[in-house]
Amino acid sequence: MDIQLKRGLLDVCVLAAIKDEDSYGYKIIKDLKPYVELSESTLYTILKRLETANMLTVRTAEHGGRLRKYYHITNVGLHRIDVFKNEWSEIVSIYRFVTKEDEPRE
Amino acid sequence: MNKQEFLTQLRQELSGLSREDIEERLTFYREMIDDRTEEGLSEEEAVAAVGCPKEIARQILADAPKKADSKRRLKTGEIVLLVLGAPLWLALGIAAVAVILSLYVSLWSIVISLWAVFGSLIACAFAGALAGLGFALGGYTFSGVAMIAAGIVCAGLSIFTYYGCKAATKGLVMLTKRCFVKKEGVAQ
Numbered sequence: 001m002d003i004q005l006k007r008g009l010l011d012v013c014v015l016a017a018i019k020d021e022d023s024y025g026y027k028i029i030k031d032l033k034p035y036v037e038l039s040e041s042t043l044y045t046i047l048k049r050l051e052t053a054n055m056l057t058v059r060t061a062e063h064g065g066r067l068r069k070y071y072h073i074t075n076v077g078l079h080r081i082d083v084f085k086n087e088w089s090e091i092v093s094i095y096r097f098v099t100k101e102d103e104p105r106e
Numbered sequence: 107m108n109k110q111e112f113l114t115q116l117r118q119e120l121s122g123l124s125r126e127d128i129e130e131r132l133t134f135y136r137e138m139i140d141d142r143t144e145e146g147l148s149e150e151e152a153v154a155a156v157g158c159p160k161e162i163a164r165q166i167l168a169d170a171p172k173k174a175d176s177k178r179r180l181k182t183g184e185i186v187l188l189v190l191g192a193p194l195w196l197a198l199g200i201a202a203v204a205v206i207l208s209l210y211v212s213l214w215s216i217v218i219s220l221w222a223v224f225g226s227l228i229a230c231a232f233a234g235a236l237a238g239l240g241f242a243l244g245g246y247t248f249s250g251v252a253m254i255a256a257g258i259v260c261a262g263l264s265i266f267t268y269y270g271c272k273a274a275t276k277g278l279v280m281l282t283k284r285c286f287v288k289k290e291g292v293a294q
Contacts, residue, residue, distance in 0.1 A: 025134065026141035040138050040156055041165045044131065064144065068137055 010036065012084045014046050015055060015077045022059075022070040047071060055080055109139050112153045119163030131166065217278055220271045227264035231257045 013036055017028045025047075029038050038046075050056045055077035060067050107115075113132055120128045135156060142152035156162075188195075234257020242250025 024137070024141070026138055039165070040135060041162055041169070044134050044166075045169055066137075066140055067133075068141075069134075 008084075010038070010042070010046055011050060011055075012081060013038075014043070014050065015073060015081055018056060018071045018073045019078070019081065022072045024068050024070050028071070050077065107153050108149050109136070109153060112139070112156070112159055116159040116163060119159055120166060122167060135162070213278055213281075217271070217274050220267065220274055224264055224267040224271050227260045227267055231261035231264060233257070234260055 013032055014028060017023055017031045023031070025040070025043060029040070029043060032038050047056070047058075051058060053076065055074055057072045057074060059070050059072065061070055062068075113136060116135060117128060117132060120131060123131075138156050139149070139152045142155055143149055147155065234253050234255075238250045238253030238255075238257060240250070241247075241253055244250075
C-alpha cells in the first residue's frame with residue numbers, strides 16, 4: 001500500500017483503538033490485530049507522532065508491580081477521526097471513479 | 107533469549123541514538139514483553155513474539171530522524187563549550203566593546219580638537235588685530251601691519267576650519283544616530 005496513505009490510516013486506527021478508553025501498547029496491538037498487523041516499532045513511531053501532534057497524551061500508571069504507559073485521546077485526536085470519516089467518502093468516490101473503467105461500457 | 111538479554115542487545119544496537127531516546131524505547135519494549143508474559147507466555151516466548159533486537163534496531167534506526175539527534179548532541183556540546191569558554195569569550199567580548207568604545211571616543215576627541223583649532227584661530231585673529239593695532243599706534247608700523255595681516259590670515263583660516271568642524275560634527279552625529287537606530291531595530 002502507498003506509504004503515505006497507510007501512515008494516515010494507521011494513525012486513525014491507533015486513535016480509534018484508544019477512543020473509548022485509555023489503552024496501552026500491547027492492548028492496542030491486540031485490538032488492531034484482526035484488522036491490521038502492527039509491529040511494536042511501527043506502533044512506537046505512530047504513538048510518538050500522535051503525541052507530538054497533541055492527538056494523545058501519555059500517562060504512566062502502576063500495574064502489577066511495574067509501570068505501564070497509558071495513552072489517552074485528546075479532542076484534537078477525536079477531531080482527526082471525524083476528519084477521516086469525512087475524507088473517507090471522498091476516497092470512496094475517487095475509488096468509484098478509478099474503477100469505473102473496469103465496468104462494462106454501455 | 108530472555109528479557110534481560112533482549113534489552114541489553116537492543117541497547118547496544120541503538121547506541122547511535124540519544125540516551126533518553128534509548129531509555130524510552132527500552133521502556134516501551136520492556137512493557138511489551140511484560141504484558142505478554144502476564145498473559146501467560148513464557149519470557150522466551152514473549153521475547154520471541156516481540157522480535158529480534160537486531161531487526162528491531164535496524165527498523166528504528168531507519169525511521170529515526172538522525173538530523174534532530176545530532177543537532178541535540180551538538181547543542182549540548184555547544185553549551186559545554188560556552189560555559190567552559192566563558193572566561194575567554196567574556197574577556198574577549200569586554201575587550202571588543204572597549205576597543206569600539208575607545209574608537210568612538212577618539213573620533214569625538216578629533217572633532218573636539220578641530221573645534222579647539224577653530225577657537226584658537228579666532229582668538230589669534232582677534233589678538234593679531236588688537237596687537238597689530240597697538241603696535242601700529244605705538245610707532246612700530248611694519249610690525250603692526252604684519253600682526254594685522256597675520257590676524258586676517260587666521261580669520262580666513264578660521265572660516266575654513268569652521269566648515270570643516272561643522273561637517274565633521276554632523277558626520278559623527280549621523281553615525282551615532284545610525285548605529286543607535288540600527289541597534290533599536292535589532293532589539294525590536
